[in-house]
Amino acid sequence: xxxxxxxxxTAAADGPARxxxxxxxxxxxxxxxSSLAFxxxxxxxxxxxxxxxxxxxxxxxxxxxxxxxxxxxxALVLIGxxxxxxxxxxxxxxxxxxxxxxxxxxxxxxSSFPVFLAARALEGVGAALIAPTSLAIxxxxxxxxxxxxxxxxxxxxxAAAGALAPVAGGWIVDAAGxxxxxVAVIPFAVLAFVVAARAIxxxxxxxxxxxxxxxxxxxxxxxxxxxxxxxxxALPDRGTTGAVMAALGGGAALLAGFVAVEARKGDxxxxxxxxxxxxxxSGLTGFTFLLxxxxxxxxxxxxxxxxxxxxxxxxxxxxxxxPFPLILGVLxxxxxxxxxxxxxxxxxxxxxxxxxxxxxAWFGLVPAEGVSYTADILPPLVVLALGMSLSVAPLTSAVLxxxxxxxxxxxxxxxxAISRIGGLVATALLGLVLLGxxxxxxxxxxxxxGAALALGSAAVAWLTVRPA
Numbered sequence: 001x002x003x004x005x006x007x008x009x010t011a012a013a014d015g016p017a018r019x020x021x022x023x024x025x026x027x028x029x030x031x032x033x034s035s036l037a038f039x040x041x042x043x044x045x046x047x048x049x050x051x052x053x054x055x056x057x058x059x060x061x062x063x064x065x066x067x068x069x070x071x072x073x074x075a076l077v078l079i080g081x082x083x084x085x086x087x088x089x090x091x092x093x094x095x096x097x098x099x100x101x102x103x104x105x106x107x108x109x110x111s112s113f114p115v116f117l118a119a120r121a122l123e124g125v126g127a128a129l130i131a132p133t134s135l136a137i138x139x140x141x142x143x144x145x146x147x148x149x150x151x152x153x154x155x156x157x158x159a160a161a162g163a164l165a166p167v168a169g170g171w172i173v174d175a176a177g178x179x180x181x182x183v184a185v186i187p188f189a190v191l192a193f194v195v196a197a198r199a200i201x202x203x204x205x206x207x208x209x210x211x212x213x214x215x216x217x218x219x220x221x222x223x224x225x226x227x228x229x230x231x232x233x234a235l236p237d238r239g240t241t242g243a244v245m246a247a248l249g250g251g252a253a254l255l256a257g258f259v260a261v262e263a264r265k266g267d268x269x270x271x272x273x274x275x276x277x278x279x280x281x282s283g284l285t286g287f288t289f290l291l292x293x294x295x296x297x298x299x300x301x302x303x304x305x306x307x308x309x310x311x312x313x314x315x316x317x318x319x320x321x322x323p324f325p326l327i328l329g330v331l332x333x334x335x336x337x338x339x340x341x342x343x344x345x346x347x348x349x350x351x352x353x354x355x356x357x358x359x360x361a362w363f364g365l366v367p368a369e370g371v372s373y374t375a376d377i378l379p380p381l382v383v384l385a386l387g388m389s390l391s392v393a394p395l396t397s398a399v400l401x402x403x404x405x406x407x408x409x410x411x412x413x414x415x416x417a418i419s420r421i422g423g424l425v426a427t428a429l430l431g432l433v434l435l436g437x438x439x440x441x442x443x444x445x446x447x448x449x450g451a452a453l454a455l456g457s458a459a460v461a462w463l464t465v466r467p468a
Contacts, residue, residue: 023150025199026141030134031154032192033097035161036185037073037127040104042162043169043185044069045300046314046321047178049307054178055113063233066300066427068117071229072124073131074420075222078270078413081132082213085205089133089140094196096129101189108182132413140203163325166303170318214270217261221270224254225421232428271414280402281411283464284395288415289422290457291353291391294360294450296423297430298384301446302363302377309439310371320373320381327385328392339390345398346465348390353458355387360451368440387454398465 044051044066052062084092103122110116135154142150172181228251234244262269276282299321306312306320339348362380371377396412403411430446 023141023146025195026137026201027150027153029192029196029200030093030137031157032188033093033130033196034134034154035158036100036189036192037131038158038162039165039169039188040123040127040182040185041069042165042318043173043181045303046166046170046307046317047173047181048300048304050173050178050314051116055116057113060233060237061113062304063427063430064117065120067229067233067424068120069124069127070420070424070427071225072121072222073128074417074424075225076125076128076218077132077417077420078410079214079218080128080130081136081413082270083129084133084136086213088202088204089137090196090200090202092129093133093137093200094193096126096133097189097193097196098126099123100126100130101186101193104182104186104189108179131416137200137203141201160329163322163329166318166321167315168318170314170316173314212265212268212270214262214265214268217258217265217270220254220258220261224251224258225424227251227254229424229428232425272410275403275411275414278402279464280398280466283460284399284402285415285418286460286464287349287353287457288395288418290453290460291356291422292419293422293426294356294453294457295384295388297426297446298360298363298450300427301430301443305439305443306377309443320377323378324381324385324388327382328389331386331389339394344467345394345401346461346467348394349398349461349465350458352387352390352394353454353461355390356384357387357451357454357458359384359387360447360454363447364444364451366440366444366447368438371440402466 048062048065051057051065055061057065080092080096099122103119103126107116107119107123110119138150138154169181169184172184227247231244231247231251234247238244259273262271263273266272267274276285303312303317303321306317307314312320359380359382362383366376395415399411399415
């Protein structure tokens with residue numbers, strides 16, 4: 001998923017700070033806090049079959065375990081950054097940590113499925129407050145080359161956490177059960193909160209540079225996505241009933257209302273529509289949605305298939321996925337610099353997405369029986385990682401370049417939200433796979449769908465992104 005988050009203009013808050021600012025402490029707190037969202041997502045992927053069985057949730061329930069978290073995160077990540085700009089980034093960051101900690105505790109002790117889903121939704125709300133403010137805090141605390149090193153450390157630590165989380169989470173799930181996976185992240189959230197209270201200087205944005213506090217837009221996009229996703233999840237099971245069609249139509253109408261409101265607000269909108277007048281930015285938005293929809297579906301269904309159909313333990317499934325984040329984390333720093341400077345984002349995005357499509361197509365050829373990890377799973381996973389390595393960092397640079405300095409922060413935030421919404425929609429559509437009787441046949445169908453989406457993103461990049 002895209003790690004590009006807003007870097008808005010900052011200024012120290014008025015009045016004496018209650019903390020003693022510390023660059024090291026600031027980096028520790030923000031890195032731990034922002035990593036929590038990625039860690040929890042990776043853990044849930046390998047724990048999903050156990051959670052589904054514990055609540056007798058069925059295929060639809062498995063989708064909602066994931067989407068209950070992604071929905072508020074995708075819908076509220078932009079407003080979370082705006083709240084930090086207006087009311088104090090450290091304050092909003094700490095509130096997000098409190099919500100995240102309490103919701104993890106609630107998920108760990110949830111006795112019913114509705115309570116568990118409510119806890120997952122609150123985790124998404126907390127993450128939507130943590131993610132954008134963490135990078136804005138770094139931008140305020142560091143300047144010049146030190147800021148670049150701090151952001152690199154922040155991103156690298158997040159990649160490392162994402163790599164270790166499936167393995168550590170899988171071990172916890174196998175050894176103690178899925179509830180302890182939620183308990184395990186609580187001490188880290190508490191640590192981030194305590195360090196933030198002591199080390200982070202409070203800051204807000206200058207009045208003219210604050211991200212818009214677009215509550216109407218946030219409400220419309222949130223409720224619209226909820227209705228649309230509910231309709232997509234229910235469609236395979238219920239068919240085209242009145243409730244399903246009303247949800248799909250109502251969701252589309254609410255999202256259309258969101259567009260109308262944003263157009264009326266102009267530059268004070270949460271999503272300034274003037275950005276989409278630029279063909280490159282519009283193309284990059286489409287590229288992000290298609291590519292991350294493909295990837296989001298795979299990263300959910302692959303561990304599910306390995307555990308439910310191939311007999312892997314949660315730990316083994318986590319180890320099986322490990323090459324993907326390792327390759328992505330190591331190579332992205334090079335593709336975002338020397339290669340992007342030499343060949344340009346257009347070529348790298350096109351080649352990267354084409355490689356991703358090739359990896360998906362390879363997964364589509366996985367046999368129904370006698371699956372070998374070294375022959376059938378590892379090679380396409382490596383190809384996928386190589387393709388994403390060519391795409392992630394150049395995508396961030398291209399988004400910022402297409403938006404210009406004035407809109408760089410909000411454009412980066414929009415791109416981040418779109419990547420999460422792409423994964424959200426993909427998860428909603430996985431009911432077509434999970435409700436089928438043959439899981440491996442459904443996996444192949446999902447893989448070929450992913451290949452088509454990735455090829456579509458490659459075509460969008462080639463046709464719309466400005467050449468170097």
